[in-house]
Amino acid sequence: MKLGRDEFQAWLDEVSPGTGSVRLAAVADLPRLRVKQQLARGNVAPATIAAISRGLDLDPLTQLARFEAFSDLVPSSPAVGxxxxxxxxxxLFRASAExxxxxxxxxxxxxPESYDLAALYWFNLANDGALRARIADELGVNQPTLWKMLRTRLREDVALAVCEHAGWPGVSALVISEVLTGKEAGWVEECRATWANxxxxxxLLSxxxxxxxxxxxxxRDRESFDRHLG
Known part of the structure; x- marks a missing residue:
């Protein structure tokens, strides 16, 4: 999911006027080429907005909420589900044992709140059997593309669609997409432990x-693949 250059430039002119791409990259601690390419193409990643906000000592969620795509987002801990x-x-296994x-x-x-295959497990909690078809119909994301996203990084608009489908806080989409941390999303301190307890x-066992x-x-799939290669 990308944000338009005009919208980004209007935001940048307000929070840090006159800042060029080289300075932006330094402030955001991002590769210069990545920032230059995003600006040149007019497609700026939400993670770039968040990184620049951090570099400017601004609250990332507050700044992202100034963009139309994220204007409805408010701080929230994850829903129970x-x-x-x-x-x-x-x-999760340790929590059950305790x-x-x-x-x-x-x-x-x-x-950690962010870990390998987190997007897949999170998606599965929302999937009632109709979620994949809804994403394909509304966003045009085919099954192979969604399969890859769920095993790498879930695109922000897809994550937002999941939240809408499940009735979860929209800001959770930016945490699962690794744009924001839980703290930046407004999670109550130790909310995961509170839930587990x-x-x-x-x-919990279920x-x-x-x-x-x-x-x-x-x-099992991995072991079968390894044996096949061997």
């Missing part, structure tokens, strides 16, 4: 079981 998607597989031992779960035990144990099945399938 999407919370497991922001917890790594080992973290709860079964009647021990409190800490935030650090849950692992308060959700009924049976529900979430963990689903994740374990997904991880198990991925590992």
């Amino acid at each position: 999407e919370m497991p998607g922001f917890i790594s597989s080992p973290g 709860r079964l031992e009647n021990q409190p779960v800490t935030e650090t035990q849950l692992g 308060s959700v009924p144990v049976g529900q 979430c963990t079981e689903q994740r374990l099945q997904q991880v198990g399938k991925q590992e």
Whole structure:
């Protein structure tokens, strides 16, 4: 998902007038070529806006919300139904073990909020069987492209469509797309641990079981591929 050059330039003229691409790259700690290419093509990535905002000591979410595509976004912690998607597989397994031992779960035990295949697990929590077709119809994203996004990085407009479909906070789309951190999105401190400690144990185990099945399938597929190569 890209933001238009005119909209970006109007924003930049207000927050940092007269700043050229070289200075922007330095402020945002981004490669010069990437910034120059985005400006030349008139397609600026939301992550670039967020990076520039950080470099200027501005709140990234507040600045992104000034763009039409993100104007409805407000700070929010994840919805209950999407919370497991922001917890790594080992973290989810540890949380279940701790709860079964009647021990409190800490935030650090849950692992990073961004991890490999987070987008896939998050998407699966929202998928009621109709989500893939909706994304294809509304955004023109075919199955192979979506498959790749879910295993690398989910495009912001696709993530926003997922949030709309599931009734989740729109700002979660920017966290799962790695544009914002949870803190920048307005997450309540240690909200993941609060969820892990308060959700009924049976529900936590159900979430963990689903994740374990997904991880198990991925590992079996990988091992089968490795054996085939061997």
